[in-house]
Amino acid sequence: MLNIAMAQMKVSPGHPDKNAERMLQMIAEAKQKKADVIIFPEMCIPGYLLGDTWEQPAFLRDCESYGADIIRAAEGIVILFGNVAIDWEKKNNDGRVRKYNALFCAQNGRLIAPDNMPYPFIIKTLLPNYREFDDTRHFFSLQKLAREIGTTAERLLSPLTLDIHGERYRIGGLLCEDGWSDDYSLTPLTELNRHHDIDFFVNISASPYTLGKNEKRNRVFGAEAKAAHTPLFYVNNIGLQNNGKTIYTFDGSSTVYNANGRVISVCPAYEETLCCTELAHIDALPEVTQEHAPSIAHIYRALTYGIREFLAGIHMKKVVIGISGGIDSAVAAALYAKIISPENLLLVNMPSVFNSKTTRSLSEQLAENLGCQYMIVPIQESVDLTKEQLETLPVTNLADKSAHHLHVSSFVMENIQARDRSARVLAGAAAAFGGGFTCNANKAETTVGYSTLYGDQSGFLAALADLWKHQVYELAHYLNDTIYAREVIPQGIIDIVPSAELSSAQNVDEGKGDPIRYPYHDYLFRSFIERWQKATPEDLLTWYTQGTVEENLGCSPGLVQKYFPTAQAFIEDLERWWNLFSGMAIAKRIQAPPILAVSRRAYGFDHREAQDGPYYTRKYRELKAKLLYHSDTLPTGASPSF
Amino acid sequence: MLNIAMAQMKVSPGHPDKNAERMLQMIAEAKQKKADVIIFPEMCIPGYLLGDTWEQPAFLRDCESYGADIIRAAEGIVILFGNVAIDWEKKNNDGRVRKYNALFCAQNGRLIAPDNMPYPFIIKTLLPNYREFDDTRHFFSLQKLAREIGTTAERLLSPLTLDIHGERYRIGGLLCEDGWSDDYSLTPLTELNRHHDIDFFVNISASPYTLGKNEKRNRVFGAEAKAAHTPLFYVNNIGLQNNGKTIYTFDGSSTVYNANGRVISVCPAYEETLCCTELAHIDALPEVTQEHAPSIAHIYRALTYGIREFLAGIHMKKVVIGISGGIDSAVAAALYAKIISPENLLLVNMPSVFNSKTTRSLSEQLAENLGCQYMIVPIQESVDLTKEQLETLPVTNLADKSAHHLHVSSFVMENIQARDRSARVLAGAAAAFGGGFTCNANKAETTVGYSTLYGDQSGFLAALADLWKHQVYELAHYLNDTIYAREVIPQGIIDIVPSAELSSAQNVDEGKGDPIRYPYHDYLFRSFIERWQKATPEDLLTWYTQGTVEENLGCSPGLVQKYFPTAQAFIEDLERWWNLFSGMAIAKRIQAPPILAVSRRAYGFDHREAQDGPYYTRKYRELKAKLLYHSDTLPTGASPSF
Structure with a gap:
């Protein structure tokens, strides 16, 4: 009989003291539950996404020191945990000290070395170096170590052999990416299984949540367990970690796969849990029925968890949201209202002469529905003052002492309004209220920079910036229908045409609004960023000539014909947005707030x-050229872009 | 006789069309100069720092297509150039197509394969993955390829063997980091030299400029050439490349090292050059005397080049600078005035009631000295309006319909002023003027976030944010003494106490100003970020107990005693800044403008x-605890931070 506890702990990145303290509590709890083995996640002492904190030797020593505490606690229980392992005698390729992303196993107060490893810990074999991952920047892989000491990773990969209650167990230890080996020439689990008689596998992970990842993991890990005909314990942490600009929730969802690859136990998402399983009983346990909630339910859960943890992390208790009567700010308000109490949530409506009675009254209705704090701060006076100062105060040319004046165009006035709202009113109100103000931008706006820098693009967190506009609408319905079970977001806000209301050309009552046609552009923009093989205008034109644009983008059929009667119209639209996406929008994203990732x-x-x-x-x-001029090359003088 | 041309070209990152066109021009020029071989820099077709553009298959095909143009141009001349090499049949570890950072050699319109390489190009062996470098994210190294095909990098490393004018030459080809092998277990140049009779080495690079790097390269590369007793041609590009938040100048400084490791030819920094050298004459050529300009001259050159190229890259011709009468904005104004014409440079002074007559008159004097456009926009009226609106407009608690009011503290008022200047006045003035406005923050402020978000921290570029305060002063002197050879920056600005002038507590006429004591804090902050082994409070306290703080920081002796009479004072100061550096300042840096790197x-x-x-x-x-309580642990109830 072997009672195995999966410790799905909340990891505080960059705070080994807190993490070790929590681990010691969970170890005590596991002992009470008569667990023989407790398994903690990858990098549970230091945290995982730490930027370049790994370059501080004092931090590394501290991780070692708390790791030693955990090793000492391994009395009457076997402890597996992730930590940075340091070889102070060797160097990484950047000249800094050698660091491994490691799995430690402690029994009777000392470390158990894997059978063929030159160190008393298991070294991560596959180091992810894509998306948000920077493992190779800081850690030395098992393959590099193998080459250095003149052997192979295959030979070094070996089980932890343990005696527990007089029985011998061989544990195959893996770290996160080691289980995701599809694109590598080496599959650690297969290698371990080929050469050794493994009783069970352990995969300790620090795996950020993204939509659909758990389903994929169940397919991949289930298949691996089945192929090896050996149970697999996947232990992931919960909490929030970030790389500065991008913030990830960790959902845990630690899972036990039996020898047939079936899921027989799953820890609840985003909850700290100590989950015990009898190894001998695994084959008798029924398969767990997986929840089949809609995507938007998963997104809602990730967003609320992420926002709550982010606020806690920066010790922010009060939040100000500028509400316009549009969908993005309304969804943001309804989301935050589930997280912070009404007395700590201040909604601010900031009308100018361009704001319709419609949106002003929808804003008020939304605030009423949420029962929070509400304030109306008109901006016209300030905006007029700015225009007047800029146009009447002289600009002196000091070369000849001549004076002239600036002219404020209507386009410049649009941005002046946006900045007045955010950098003047919201930032001031947030500081006076004792909190921060949110950025309500969605992913479509973020893609093409349809926002004003220091205006609506600013805020302490962009919680919706990884949601396409159609997902924002889905979230609005989900909030009304399921979460609140009443119309907190007025139907008028859902029905109104999306508009910035910064000029009379954006009059919502006349049905005028954003230049973005979301049913098509959401999907066009998605192809620029989310496709694993990123799309560019070349791909779009190729699909256009093939008549497969909608199919490739995944949007509704017929939209291309509907929106773009001619090839020229299609190309003008494509270049307009591509120029923004790869031009001004990048400059804006560089200065954008942190984004909560779900995609x-x-x-x-x-x-x-x-x-x-x-x-x-x-x-x-x-x-x-072929489409526009039926020629193989552009005619002389024809500009390649409009 | 072999005439070798080093093509120190300006690379436009992300624009293969422009780069290939420029290469064809330089190839024609080299032919006119009777060159037998022309060498282009690393990644000269795609550019090097491109973010994740490498994930666009269309971009990769485009690079191949322009590469084919260059190969076809190799008639009557041998062309060596850098480009991405793609194996469409294989995958990288991220599942995307296989990409190598490669050196191509073309002769008679076709590629010459290295002797033992499975591809017709040389693959970069050492892939840097520290600082700004992300090579391993996108490129497969020679070692990984060797492991995949069951051999070693040592065996694959082999020369290009060429017949030119009936003579046989063996060229040892290296890419950038291959020459900086100190921290790797493999030295490509040594391996090549051990097994082959090499006539000359070529190192094609895309090596960003940082202060002191060229001197280090001459030591490292000179030693390698000397050890191999073989000449080495180092070819680097010029131009500007960026990773979004950080912008690098590339200075070229392409260099020929003779077989004794002496520098016998250097291309001028930051200038496009085609520099020809007769291989047979190399040993007879005298050593080049290296320039020994002061560091600040190098910094000035990098900054002006970087600003000029950045403005050209974003097509910005007009610039607005908010000038306060302080040193940072004055240095920024004097720098930009060397780059753009006086009619396109608008200086704006924005006094509030807290701005002294001293700084207002110094601002005007500076503008007069530069002879540019000048405008005074008072902010008091707008700031008062903001305060009044926030304090008098009711906040309604919609739960019970009660009303209350916000209170704007003097601290909140400081930030309201800063945001009013930047997000209201400067952003509006810049848009009306048809340009952008600058961020004048220095590195000390940036380290601890001594700036206001959407206030003085904003702008299109932070050109001084990689300079410590003492370097800003050095630059001021250098501008007056050497560049302008007159007092463009009034001595009063250099002499005045640094102050934000946001409250009466920062009255410059009373000698009151910033809480940062630059002669010490510049160096303390530097230790947090620039030391290869980053310092943390643990290191500082260790040095404090040893009495070696100043020695370790590199600041003037005696400062610790002068500023901090007690251990408690030292610790309070340390924790104050460490809390900011690793707290609020990170939030501010996430939303900061791009930074021009020189350090x-x-x-x-x-x-x-x-x-x-x-x-x-x-x-x-x-x-x-030892220092404060003479105890091994903190007493119960004693907070670990102040």
Whole structure:
């Protein structure tokens, strides 16, 4: 009989003291539950996404010191845990001290070394170095170590052999990416299984939540357990970790797979749990029926968890939200109202002459429905003052002492309004209220920079910036229908045309609004960032000539014909947004607030970008010439972009 | 006789069309100069720092297509150039197509394969993955390839063998990091030299400029050439490349090292050059005397080049600078005035009631000296309006319909002023003027977030944010003494106490100003970020107990005693700044403008960070307890931080 406890703990990144303290509590709890083995997640002492904190030797020593506390606690219980392992005698390729992402196993107060490993810990074999992951920046992989000491990773991969209650157990230890080996030439689990008689596998992970990942993991890990005909314990942490610009929730969802690859136990998402399983009983346990909630329910859960934890992490208790009567700010308000109490939530409506009675009254209705704090701060006076100062105060040319004046165009006035709302009113109100103000941008706006820098793009957190506009609407319905079970977001806000209301050209009562046609552009923009093979205008024009645009983008059929009667109209639209996406929008994203990630690809550290200006490939220009001029090359003088 | 041309070209990152066009021009020029071989820099077709543009298959095909143009141009001349090499049949570890950072060699319109390489190109062996470098994220190294095909990198490393004018030459081809092998277990140049008779080495690079790097490269590369007793041609590009948040200048400084490791030719920094050298004459050529300009001259050159190229890259011709009468904005104004014409440079002074006559008149004097456009926009009226609106407009509690009011404290008023200047006045003036406005923050302020978000921290570029305060002063002197050879920056600005002038507590006429004591804090802050082994409070307290703080920081002796009469004072100061550096300042840096890098470690993509809150190691807390309470642990109830 072997009672195995999965410790789905909440890891505080960068705080080994807190993490070790929590681990000691969970170890005590596991002992009470008569567990023989307790398994903690990857990097549970230091945390995982820490930026370059790994370059502080004092931090590394501290991780070692708390790791030693955990090893000492391994009396009457076997403890498996993740930590950074340091070889102070060796160097990484950056010249800094050698660091491994390691799995430690302690019994009777000392470390158990894997059978063929030159160190008393298991070293992560596969180091992810894509999306938000930077493992190779800091850690030395098992393959690199193998090459250095003149052997192979296959030979070093070996089980932990333990005697527990007089029985011998062989544990196959893996770290996170080791289980996701599809694109690597080496599959650690298969190698371990080929050469050794493994009783059970353990995969300790620090795996950020993204939509659909758990289903994929169950397929991948289930297949591995089944192929090896050996149970697999997947232990993941909960909590929030970030890389500065991009913030990830960790949902835990620690899982036991039996030797047939079936899921027989799952820890609740986003909850700290100590879950015990009798190894001998695994094959007799029934398969767990997986929850089949809609995607938007998962997104709601990730967002509320993420916002709550982020607020706690920065010790922010009060929040100000600028509400316009539009959908994004309404959804943000309804979300935050589930997280902080009404007396700590202040909604601010900031009308100018361009704001309709419709949206002003919808704003008020929303605030009423939420029963929180509400304030109306008109901006016209301040905006007028700014225009007047800029246009009447003289600009002196000091070369000849001549004076002239600036002219404030209506486009400049639009941005002046947006900045007045955020940088003047909201920032001031938030500081006076004792909190921060939110950025309510969605992912479509973020993609093309349809926002004003220091205006509606600012805030302490962009909680909706990884949701496409259609997901924001889905979330509105989900909030009304399921979470609140009443119409907190007035139907008028859902029905109204999306508009910035910054000029008379954006009059909602006349049905005028954003230039973005979300049913098509949401999907076009998604192809620029979320496709594993990123789409560019060349791909779009290729699909256009094939008549497969909607199919490739995943939007409703017929939209291309509906919106773009001619090839020229299609190309003008494509170049307009591509120029923004790869031009001004990058400059704006560089200064954007942190983004809460839920998708397979979020802006920020997950999707790295350089401010290089838009680019069109040669093939694109050829396709365009064919479509517009029925020629193989552009005619002389024809500009490649509109 | 072999005439070798080093093509120190300006690379436009992300624009293969422009780069290939420029290469064809330089190839034609090289032919006119009777060159037999022309060498282009690393990744000269795609550019090097491109973020995740490498994930666009259309972009990769485009790079191949332009590469084919260059190969076809290799008639009557041998062309060596850098480009991405793609194996469409294989995968990287992220599941995307296989990409190598490669050196191609073309002769008679076709590629020449290295002797033992399975591809017709040389693959970069050592892939840097520290600081701003992300090579392993996108490229497969020679070692990984060797392991995949069951051989070793040592065996694959082999020369390009060429017949030119009936003579046989063996070229040892290296890419950038391959020449910086100190911290790797493999030295490509040594391996090549051990097994082959090499006539000359070529190192094609895309090596960003940082202060002192060229001197280090001459030591490292010179020693390698000498050890191999073989000449080495180092070819680097010029231009500007960025990773979004951090912007790098590339200075070229392409260099020929003779077989004794002496520098016998250097291309001018930051200039596009085609520099020809007769291989047979190399040993007869005299050593080049290296320039010994002061560091600040190098910094000035990098900054002006970087600003000029950045403005050109974003097509910005007009610039607005808010000038306060302080040193940072004055240095920014004097720098920009060397780059853009006086009619396109608008200086704006924005006094409130707290701005002294002293600084207002110094601002005007500076503008007069530069002879540019000047405008005074008072902010008091707007700031008063904001305060009045926030304090008098009711906040309604919609739960019970009660009303209350916000209170705007004097601290909140400080930030309201700063935001009013930047987000209201400067952003509006810049838009009306048709340009952007600058961020004038220095590195000390950036380290501890001594700035206001959406206030003085905003702008399109933070050109001084990689300079410590003492370097800003050095630059002021250099501008007056050497560049302008007259007092463009009034001495009063250099002499005045640094102050934000946001409250009466910061009255410059009473000598009151910033809480940062730059002669000490510049160096303290530097230790947090620029030391290869980053310092933390634990290191500082250790040095304090040893009496070696100044020695370790590199600041003037005696400062610790002068500023901090007691251990408690030292610790209070240390924790104050560490809390900011690892707390609020990170939140501010996430939303900061792009930073022009000149140091060995700049903020942004070069120094990655997570918003995790400040942390103090166990050892730190023990040292602190000893110093404050002469005890091994903190007394019960004693807070670990002030």
